[in-house]
Amino acid sequence: MTAYNAPIRDMLFVLREVGGLDRVAALPGNEEVSEDLVAAILEEAGKFAGDVLAPLNQPGDQQGCVCKDGVVTTPDGVRQAYAAFSENGWNAIAAPQEFGGQGLPALVATPVQEMWKAANMAFSLCPMLTLGAMNAIDHHGSQAQKALYLPNMVAGRWTGTMNLTEPQAGSDLAAVRTRAVPDGDAYRISGTKIFITWGENDVAENIIHLVLARLPDAPPGVKGISLFIVPKFLVNADGSLGARNDLVCASIEHKLGIHASPTAVMSFGEKGGAIGCLVGEANRGLEYMFTMMNHARLNVGLEGVAISERAYQKALSYAMDRVQGAPLGARAGDPIAYHPDVKRMLLDMKSRIEAMRALAYFAAGQMDVAHLSRDAAEARAAQALVDLLIPVVKGWCTESAVWIASTGIQVHGGMGFVEETGAAQHLRDARITTIYEGTTAIQANDLVGRKIARDGGAAAQALIALIEADMRNWAGSDVGALAKALETPLRHFGEAVEWIVRTHKAAPEKTAASAVAMLHLAGLTVGYWLLLRQAAAALKRKEAGEDPDFVKAKLAYASYYGAQVLPQAEPCFVSVVGGSGAITEFDPALMIR
Numbered sequence: 184m185t186a187y188n189a190p191i192r193d194m195l196f197v198l199r200e201v202g203g204l205d206r207v208a209a210l211p212g213n214e215e216v217s218e219d220l221v222a223a224i225l226e227e228a229g230k231f232a233g234d235v236l237a238p239l240n241q242p243g244d245q246q247g248c249v250c251k252d253g254v255v256t257t258p259d260g261v262r263q264a265y266a267a268f269s270e271n272g273w274n275a276i277a278a279p280q281e282f283g284g285q286g287l288p289a290l291v292a293t294p295v296q297e298m299w300k301a302a303n304m305a306f307s308l309c310p311m312l313t314l315g316a317m318n319a320i321d322h323h324g325s326q327a328q329k330a331l332y333l334p335n336m337v338a339g340r341w342t343g344t345m346n347l348t349e350p351q352a353g354s355d356l357a358a359v360r361t362r363a364v365p366d367g368d369a370y371r372i373s374g375t376k377i378f379i380t381w382g383e384n385d386v387a388e389n390i391i392h393l394v395l396a397r398l399p400d401a402p403p404g405v406k407g408i409s410l411f412i413v414p415k416f417l418v419n420a421d422g423s424l425g426a427r428n429d430l431v432c433a434s435i436e437h438k439l440g441i442h443a444s445p446t447a448v449m450s451f452g453e454k455g456g457a458i459g460c461l462v463g464e465a466n467r468g469l470e471y472m473f474t475m476m477n478h479a480r481l482n483v484g485l486e487g488v489a490i491s492e493r494a495y496q497k498a499l500s501y502a503m504d505r506v507q508g509a510p511l512g513a514r515a516g517d518p519i520a521y522h523p524d525v526k527r528m529l530l531d532m533k534s535r536i537e538a539m540r541a542l543a544y545f546a547a548g549q550m551d552v553a554h555l556s557r558d559a560a561e562a563r564a565a566q567a568l569v570d571l572l573i574p575v576v577k578g579w580c581t582e583s584a585v586w587i588a589s590t591g592i593q594v595h596g597g598m599g600f601v602e603e604t605g606a607a608q609h610l611r612d613a614r615i616t617t618i619y620e621g622t623t624a625i626q627a628n629d630l631v632g633r634k635i636a637r638d639g640g641a642a643a644q645a646l647i648a649l650i651e652a653d654m655r656n657w658a659g660s661d662v663g664a665l666a667k668a669l670e671t672p673l674r675h676f677g678e679a680v681e682w683i684v685r686t687h688k689a690a691p692e693k694t695a696a697s698a699v700a701m702l703h704l705a706g707l708t709v710g711y712w713l714l715l716r717q718a719a720a721a722l723k724r725k726e727a728g729e730d731p732d733f734v735k736a737k738l739a740y741a742s743y744y745g746a747q748v749l750p751q752a753e754p755c756f757v758s759v760v761g762g763s764g765a766i767t768e769f770d771p772a773l774m775i776r
């Protein structure tokens with residue numbers, strides 16, 4: 184019932200054929216990365232995900248976390264699983280080598296992280312937030328801060344959190360009010376943070392909170408926010424744990440999903456001020472957060488891929504087992520998977536997942552190239568692609584996950600609506616992914632404002648040129664026939680980019696009203712391009728003796744998506760360029776008259 188089988192074959196295929204594993208392995212610093220090594224890592228990770236994390240997913244959802252007098256207890260088995268996770272070195276794979284990490288490229292870490300998220304999303308948030316906190320300290324902290332905090336975080340003994348949100352400061356972090364008052368070499372932090380993932384827990388000896396706060400003389404708005412390290416237990420100079428800091432978990436939220444992930448209301452400084460140290464320079468906290476945003480958003484987009492995969496595996500297994508009626512065009516006694524409509528739903532789930540995974544891995548590979556390539560032009564081009572695509576990875580993959588998890592329930596019929604089956608948990612868990620780390624609207628605003636309008640559409644046009652080059656190469660082949668379906672959506676994508684560039688400066692409210700439609704148009708279009716890349720690679724491999732069923736399936740997913748999913752780009756295009764007046768000119772006050 185709770186099984187998860189990591190789709191290692193699909194993952195390796197996408198790593199190689201879309202993510203650019205060869206190129207990433209050839210980048211300076213990645214000398215040890217080889218296909219065999221990556222396959223071995225995925226094999227081991229797949230075992231841990233399937234054997235240890237996945238069986239805890241449903242019981243953890245049912246039991247949830249408990250908070251009593253500031254002490255949080257996670258569901259049965261989570262502490263032991265976390266200890267094993269750390270002992271096996273999984274916290275370290277993407278962590279900096281200097282402090283005990285393995286420093287593996289983003290591309291290699293991505294499928295591993297997908298496995299944790301698919302097996303047990305609530306659990307996976309703990310190492311994900313810890314990695315985010317480690318990266319913040321590594322990129323912006325002093326050498327002394329790195330030496331004091333990172334080794335224990337890499338080893339998993341200490342976990343990390345991101346304390347950004349406050350009741351009045353969610354999407355708009357300029358409204359942060361938490362205060363930091365200088366006190367000798369340190370700062371006294373006071374204020375309330377809400378929704379802090381794994382803000383308090385029983386799996387770690389210490390929790391390293393990264394907290395956004397304002398200094399007394401800070402300018403208002405985004406330019407007056409600083410970043411602080413505020414540990415649960417103060418850390419002595421020799422790394423040993425000192426006194427308990429002045430911070431407490433006031434309560435945990437009762438949520439729709441991810442019940443095994445404690446989401447804490449954190450109260451800092453009730454007894455005079457929690458002691459914290461400044462990271463980097465004063466008033467640059469939000470800027471520092473922005474430097475890590477691409478990784479964080481890639482990771483949440485990946486949650487969309489992962490939950491979708493889990494929901495799909497469950498739906499497929501049920502549909503191949505359940506017999507109900509005689510499927511038209513199949514043999515009597517065949518299971519519901521052979522009903523044309525159930526087949527449609529399974530194909531819909533699977534083909535979208537293949538497109539989403541390809542998009543996420545492609546972005547991860549480009550991140551590595553941008554970070555490590557010594558060819559400045561190549562690195563610049565890769566960074567432009569990453570910046571353009573990250574809001575699409577985050578926004579489109581998570582919105583699609585909600586759709587896919589919901590389809591998973593539909594495949595189960597009534598059993599999908601029943602909690603015991605487990606399909607409903609995937610929809611409940613998926614639902615947060617479109618909200619945290621910037622809602623879909625925030626991603627879409629980023630796409631149209633910062634990523635398309637600001638450079639006059641240059642990055643988007645470069646992407647279009649890349650896709651057109653592939654289409655020219657495929658002309659006349661079997662993939663070329665499939666690629667025909669991309670011609671109109673790609674043209675419309677280009678026209679929508681031009682419309683945004685023309686409109687944004689004079690009427691940003693119009694492009695904002697069209698932004699989510701633009702995000703979907705981008706996701707649907709780029710997703711199909713990357714499915715075609717997979718189809719082309721699969722056909723090439725067929726000539727080299729690849730399993731014909733594997734090739735057949737890849738072609739079938741591209742074919743279904745091109746015929747049934749991609750056409751949804753058309754109404755998105757119409758919404759982008761034509762529909763926003765109906766939104767911008769409407770006054771919501773009319774709704775309450």
Ligand SMILES: Cc1cc2nc3c(=O)[nH]c(=O)nc-3n(C[C@H](O)[C@H](O)[C@H](O)COP(=O)(O)OP(=O)(O)OC[C@H]3O[C@@H](n4cnc5c(N)ncnc54)[C@H](O)[C@@H]3O)c2cc1C
Binds near residue numbers: 446
């Ligand atoms: C389970 C969970 C875990 C979380 N974990 C963390 C964490 O670890 N650390 C942390 O700091 N925070 C965390 N958060 C907070 C999360 O990042 C915020 O909830 C999120 O950023 C949205 O902010 P908000 O809830 O205040 O909603 P609001 O900002 O009030 O948004 C409400 C609605 O208005 C829309 N909206 C707001 N501004 C705009 C705009 N400019 N343009 C268009 N639409 C807009 C939004 O899209 C949304 O539909 C978590 C939240 C949850 C629920």
